[in-house]
Amino acid sequence: MRIGDLARIVGTSTRAVRHYHRIGLLPEPARESNGYRTYTLDDVVLLLRVRRLVALGMSLDEIGDVLDEDERGRDLDEVLAELDADLARQAEEIEERRRQLAELRRADPGRPLTxxxxxxxxxxxxxxxGHSSAARMELAVMEVLTSVVPGAVETYEAAIDDPALVALSGDIAADFEALADAEPDDPRIAALVDRIVAASDRIHLAVPEEAGPARIAVEDVTAWFDAADWMSEAQRRCVLLMVQRLAEGRSA
Structure with missing residues (x-):
């Protein structure tokens, strides 16, 4: 049986068979006097096992280990158990993604939020x-933070359940809206920043211990609004000072 016959029976390519030979996964078969490889039923069985394990998600290195005569029994069971656990985790992740997808399908198409x-x-x-600029800024920032910052959803939920904080946010939004016609050096900017920083003390972001490094830097937030033509220069300056002050407070 030639290499083309072997590949056809197993359902792979001759190129793949030759690759398995090169990496030592399949032993080189006997050759005829004309140099052609001659394959046997044992080669078909071995290649079928390789293809079956590849389909299960095992790497070629792992397959080489488990098909080795000296290590086959124990290592195969161990690797397959790890593979089964990995597949179980993937199944949970897929189920969670389907749940989130179902939520998004029920949501407003123009606002795909959970x-x-x-x-x-x-x-x-x-x-x-009634405060369009403040609302637009806050909603955009909220959508980003709840997507990439661990614990942000819970923090926002706690904040909006605090009537005093909600009322204070409305007052701050009104003051921010009033900066639409202000000059960049208007003293109201610094005063509003002071109020925002003071209000932030009421908000505590509970970041999970397993959370990795922060994905959002101060420069990211300020850059979001550098070219926001729906905000006045005074409002953009307010955002810049606010973010800088909040960052300094978090690092203090």
């Missing part, structure tokens, strides 16, 4: 009613 984040957005919009 149910929890959508509820936060609705309540922020209510608190900032």
């Amino acid at each position: 149910e929890r984040v959508g509820a936060i957005a609705d309540r922020i919009a209510d608190a900032y009613a």
Whole structure:
């Protein structure tokens, strides 16, 4: 049996068979006097086992180990158990992604938010009613933070359940809106920043211990609004000072 016959029976390519030979996964078969490889039923069985393990997600190095005569029994069971556990984790992740997808399919097509984040957005919009610039900024920042910062969803939920903080946010939004016609050196900017920083002391972000390094830097947040033509220069300066002050407070 030639290499083309072997590949056809197993359902792979001659190129793959030759690669398995090169890496030592399949032993070189006997050759005829003309130099052609001659394969036997044992080669078919071995290649079928390789293909079956590849389909299960095992790497070629792992397959080489488990098919080695000296290590086959113990290592195969160990590797397959690890593979089964990995597949179980993937199944859980897929199920969670399907749950989130179902939420997004039920959401407003123009605002694909999960149910929890959508509820936060609705309540922020209510608190900032009549203050379009502040609402637009807050809603955009909230959507980003709840997507990439661990614990942000819970922090926002706790904040909007605090009536005093919601009322204070509405007052701050009104003051921010009033900066639409202000000059960049208007003293109201510094005063508003002071109020925002003071209000932030009421908010505590509970970051999980397993969370990795922060994905958002101060420069990221300020850059978001550098070219925001729907904000005045005074409002952009307010955002810049606010972010800088909050960052200094977090690092102190």
